[in-house]
Amino acid sequence: MDSAVERAIGLMWERYSEPLSLTDIALPLSRSYFARLFRDTVGVTPGRFLAAVRIFQAKQLLVDSSLSVTDVSFAVGYNSLGSFTNGFTTSVGVSPGRFRRLARSGEFTVDSQRPKPGTGLGAVAGTVSLPEGLGNARVFVGAFPTPVVQYPSFGGVILDVPSGRPTCYHLSDVPEGTWFVHAVAVADGFGPVPWTDRTSLIGRRDAVTVTADSVTSAAMRLRRVRLVDPPVLLALPVLEPPPALAAGGGCPVIGPRSAPVSSGL
Structure with missing residues (x-):
């Protein structure tokens, strides 16, 4: 993996709670060159990767801490509860509050998206x-x-x-x-x-x-x-x-x- 990409990913995991810009993440490379390099290496843009890190860390805090949803949103780098809630729900599939309730109840279901009517x-x-x-x-x-x-x-x-x-x-x-x-x-x-x-x-x-x-x-x-x-x-x-699986076809x-x-x- 390219050392600049590795450094950038490490920075995202360390400073996800801060208002990181593409310039911050790309230094010392130019933003345009780094964005291309990152996407070619990782498969997503730097901004998308950083957003994923923030949502992932929010999931951890919702399960492991007693912070309010608002405090969680600020702790992972969002300055708007609405933006955080929308981003979390879009990525995770449930709202932050519902995710926490399901985690505390000890049950969850794997729900696949239902195809639109008429779709092949x-x-x-x-x-x-x-x-x-x-x-x-x-x-x-x-x-x-x-x-x-x-x-x-x-x-x-x-x-x-x-x-x-x-x-x-x-x-x-x-x-x-x-x-x-x-x-x-x-x-x-x-x-x-x-x-x-x-x-x-x-x-x-x-x-x-x-x-x-x-x-x-x-x-x-x-x-x-x-x-x-x-x-x-x-x-x-x-x-x-x-712990064990039966042998067989x-x-x-x-x-x-x-x-x-x-x-x-």
């Missing part, structure tokens, strides 16, 4: 595989219109993937068009207490074309999260890997279903 629908299917050296994982897979894991998603499912064995997935009722297929996962480690050494994983397939009444193939190979990856914004259930799809809410990876 297809499907995306394939396998999900884990990196070597990890235990079982619980994985969310869905189709998204952007390179950021944010609302809305289509055809979302949750499945359990065993260590060392790819597992099938199938996203149904995906509108025809071109999509990013994202996977978000948490994997156990090995040993007598594998849940004490968990790893966050992601995967992405770009430009997946879906046509009506057909199935598009897209294999998902997950990897560890990198600094360059935009944070996960969509409200997802806690991805709690199962088939494609065990769990979701959507109710589960505890997660503030993200």
Whole structure:
């Protein structure tokens, strides 16, 4: 990764609560050159990445602190509660207040966006595989219109993937068009207490074309999260890997279903 992009991303994570400008983030490079470099490297603009960092940190504060929604908005760099609420709801899929209530109630559902009436629908299917050296994982897979894991998603499912064995997935009722297929996962480690050494994983397939009444193939190979990856914004259930998975064939799809809410990876 380019050192200027790495420095900029580090700056965003450290100073997201401040009114950072593109000039602040780009220094010592020119704004135009840096903006092109950042987008070519990361896949989104610097402004979009910074907005994602702020929303992600807001999710953390809503779950882990007793700050009011207004105070949370100021703490993550917004100077308008209305702008924060709109940005949060658009990215996460629920309002800040509702997100907090769902987190405290311990339940959440994976709700895929309903296609517009009359839209041609297809499907995306394939396998999900884990990196070597990890235990079982619980994985969310869905189709998204952007390179950021944010609302809305289509055809979302949750499945359990065993260590060392790819597992099938199938996203149904995906509108025809071109999509990013994202996977978000948490994997156990090995040993007598594998849940004490968990790893966050992601995967992405770009430009997946879906046509009506057909199935598009897209294999998902997950990897560890990198600094360059935009944070996960969509409200997802806690991805709690199962302690054991039965051997055998088939494609065990769990979701959507109710589960505890997660503030993200």
